[in-house]
Amino acid sequence: MKEARVTLERAFQIGDVDARMYGSFVEHLGRCVYEGLYEPNHPAADASGFRRDVADLVKELNIPIIRYPGGNFVSGYRWEDGVGPVESRPKRLDLAWRTLEDNAVGVNEFASWCKMVDSEMMLAVNLGTRGVEAALDLLEYCNHPGGSYLSDLRIKHGAKDPHNVKVWCLGNEMDGPWQTGHKTPEEYGRLAVETARAMKALDPSIQLVSCGSSNTKMPTFPVWEMETLSHTYDAVDFVSLHQYFSNADGDTANFLACSLETDRFIKTVIAACDYVKAVKRSKKDIMLSFDEWNVWYHSLTKDADEMRDRPWQKAPHLLEDVYTFEDALVAGCVLITFLKHADRLKMACLAQLINVIAPIMTEKGGGACRQTIFYPFLHASRYGRGTALLPVVMSPKYDSKEYTDVPYLEAVAVNNEEENELTLFAVNRDLTEDMLVTLDLKGFDGYRFAEHIVLENPDLKAVNTVNAPDAVRPATRNDSMQDSNMLNLRPASWNVVRFQKA
Numbered sequence: 001m002k003e004a005r006v007t008l009e010r011a012f013q014i015g016d017v018d019a020r021m022y023g024s025f026v027e028h029l030g031r032c033v034y035e036g037l038y039e040p041n042h043p044a045a046d047a048s049g050f051r052r053d054v055a056d057l058v059k060e061l062n063i064p065i066i067r068y069p070g071g072n073f074v075s076g077y078r079w080e081d082g083v084g085p086v087e088s089r090p091k092r093l094d095l096a097w098r099t100l101e102d103n104a105v106g107v108n109e110f111a112s113w114c115k116m117v118d119s120e121m122m123l124a125v126n127l128g129t130r131g132v133e134a135a136l137d138l139l140e141y142c143n144h145p146g147g148s149y150l151s152d153l154r155i156k157h158g159a160k161d162p163h164n165v166k167v168w169c170l171g172n173e174m175d176g177p178w179q180t181g182h183k184t185p186e187e188y189g190r191l192a193v194e195t196a197r198a199m200k201a202l203d204p205s206i207q208l209v210s211c212g213s214s215n216t217k218m219p220t221f222p223v224w225e226m227e228t229l230s231h232t233y234d235a236v237d238f239v240s241l242h243q244y245f246s247n248a249d250g251d252t253a254n255f256l257a258c259s260l261e262t263d264r265f266i267k268t269v270i271a272a273c274d275y276v277k278a279v280k281r282s283k284k285d286i287m288l289s290f291d292e293w294n295v296w297y298h299s300l301t302k303d304a305d306e307m308r309d310r311p312w313q314k315a316p317h318l319l320e321d322v323y324t325f326e327d328a329l330v331a332g333c334v335l336i337t338f339l340k341h342a343d344r345l346k347m348a349c350l351a352q353l354i355n356v357i358a359p360i361m362t363e364k365g366g367g368a369c370r371q372t373i374f375y376p377f378l379h380a381s382r383y384g385r386g387t388a389l390l391p392v393v394m395s396p397k398y399d400s401k402e403y404t405d406v407p408y409l410e411a412v413a414v415n416n417e418e419e420n421e422l423t424l425f426a427v428n429r430d431l432t433e434d435m436l437v438t439l440d441l442k443g444f445d446g447y448r449f450a451e452h453i454v455l456e457n458p459d460l461k462a463v464n465t466v467n468a469p470d471a472v473r474p475a476t477r478n479d480s481m482q483d484s485n486m487l488n489l490r491p492a493s494w495n496v497v498r499f500q501k502a
């Protein structure tokens with residue numbers, strides 16, 4: 001058995017957790033929208049075509065904000081195609097995913113669905129094939145109350161009240177050569193700042209996200225951030241980060257350490273933002289929006305074949321990763337890493353939400369299930385609201401293929417003052433040994449152990465499917481706490497340890 005020590009002090013505050021850290025992402029990609037949230041012929045569909053069973057699973061996750069409609073898709077998207085009478089909407093060829101898009105769902109339908117799942121839209125504008133004018137038009141259509149051409153058009157289309165979209169992404173992954181309308185930092189920075197200024201002139205209440213790098217391996221990272229922000233800094237509120245994780249080579253110890261890369265990524269982007277702040281003698285801080293993150297690799301080979309050979313079709317099976325138990329551990333480590341940066345990281349979107357690299361899987365005409373990664377996200381969203389506290393963690397460490405000094409114990413805590421509740425989130429990365437953690441809670445007199453939720457499984461490769469939905473599911477442990485401060489964590493486990501004021 002390994003041993004570790006966690007010291008928590010009420011005053012060691014990282015920052016308030018912005019609920020938008022538990023955001024997600026819906027793209028017109030594969031079966032995320034069609035056969036995902038929208039399937040008019042499904043027995044569980046409502047009058048608008050939305051699957052009630054899927055909406056219930058989404059609601060369970062309590063997601064405050066959902067990014068839409070892409071992703072790579074947005075860089076060729078004409079938003080006007082998705083509004084007005086459905087029967088007259090055009091069919092288009094989406095180059096990003098080689099897919100036929102019939103536009104049955106557009107911004108008004110998505111807004112209605114967001115209401116259904118108690119969430120808000122975060123919209124992305126197309127800065128690939130389009131620019132300032134289309135972005136302004138969409139903003140006027142969505143947010144202006146009425147009395148102008150496009151706001152009146154929205155009303156005519158049945159959406160009487162403005163959608164009041166608060167957060168807008170200025171394009172998507174514009175640093176990536178795969179992006180339709182890919183740009184150099186100079187080209188993107190100029191277009192983004194002009195779009196941002198015009199959008200804020202139309203609606204000063206909005207918040208804008210400047211595109212950061214698509215991942216840390218991009219040759220332009222982090223110069224992209226510094227150069228683009230040198231243009232956009234004063235006009236935007238956030239910069240975006242995207243990261244996907246893979247265990248393609250089957251080295252689980254290394255895979256579980258990948259959140260160390262996330263930590264480095266966040267620190268580097270903060271440094272880039274603060275460098276531009278210093279150059280500009282600015283008083284303003286740019287916040288981080290980690291608006292795409294997840295494990296993504298299980299489906300890659302199949303998708304590459306499909307994208308090459310398949311005829312143009314609607315809602316093909318793309319990016320349908322079936323997640324393993326170990327993927328859930330990685331999701332847990334990433335969420336802990338986000339919470340450790342709660343002072344600067346204010347939004348994050350689990351990419352994506354349904355079917356496409358998603359916590360929820362559906363079958364056409366059939367059931368829906370919670371994938372393994374559903375659970376750490378659910379727990380963080382449910383118990384990770386309040387003030388993030390930085391624990392002092394003394395843990396044994398290991399070296400893996402790509403990472404050194406990987407702590408076996410990954411941990412963070414959130415203090416929810418309103419609920420008189422303190423929650424410790426922890427992953428034991430050790431694949432074979434239990435960990436005995438000595439807990440030292442300072443400033444939490446009167447708090448008692450309330451519950452220990454654990455996600456563990458003897459098979460790292462165990463998966464949930466619609467036919468076997470509960471192979472991986474959380475359980476409550478009653479035997480893990482001894483002497484009120486000695487906590488046992490099982491090997492390869494995600495843990496949520498809750499304390500409440502008596």
Ligand code: AHR
Pocket residue numbers: 027070071072073172173214292351352
């Ligand atoms: O989420 C899938 C894709 O990953 C998105 O469309 C794109 O932004 C990223 O490369």
